[in-house]
Amino acid sequence: MATVTLKVEGMSCNHCKEAVEGSLKKLPGVKSAVVDLDAKTATVTYEEGAVSVDQMKKAVEDQGYDVV
Amino acid sequence: MATVTLKVEGMSCNHCKEAVEGSLKKLPGVKSAVVDLDAKTATVTYEEGAVSVDQMKKAVEDQGYDVV
Numbered sequence: 001m002a003t004v005t006l007k008v009e010g011m012s013c014n015h016c017k018e019a020v021e022g023s024l025k026k027l028p029g030v031k032s033a034v035v036d037l038d039a040k041t042a043t044v045t046y047e048e049g050a051v052s053v054d055q056m057k058k059a060v061e062d063q064g065y066d067v068v
Numbered sequence: 069m070a071t072v073t074l075k076v077e078g079m080s081c082n083h084c085k086e087a088v089e090g091s092l093k094k095l096p097g098v099k100s101a102v103v104d105l106d107a108k109t110a111t112v113t114y115e116e117g118a119v120s121v122d123q124m125k126k127a128v129e130d131q132g133y134d135v136v
Binding site for chain 1: 078132
């Protein structure tokens with residue numbers, strides 16, 4: 001298992017949190033995804049090789065948020 | 069038809085807008101509900117007698133927002 005923390009801009013409320021976490025959890029190999037609204041982060045635990053950080057970024061960006 | 073504009077606190081993004089508009093549109097007699105995020109308002113057009121402003125306030129508050 002590996003963990004990556006993405007810096008995400010534009011998340012403002014619990015709906016945003018759920019949208020981002022949900023999009024990450026749908027990816028293959030993602031074990032958990034936790035958004036911290038105050039820190040503006042999404043921390044993802046995943047199986048290495050099953051999913052790339054680029055795929056995570058795309059999933060979050062597709063929800064309308066910027067990964068910086 | 070009547071129109072009322074509610075002042076709503078706590079709406080921060082389009083998910084909030086949809087949550088508030090959706091909760092209002094579900095009420096009987098509500099013809100339209102439009103949230104203006106910048107103005108912090110929800111404008112509701114409704115059939116008088118079919119729904120009360122108190123019911124609208126409750127619907128919005130049940131979504132986690134404050135009607136002021």
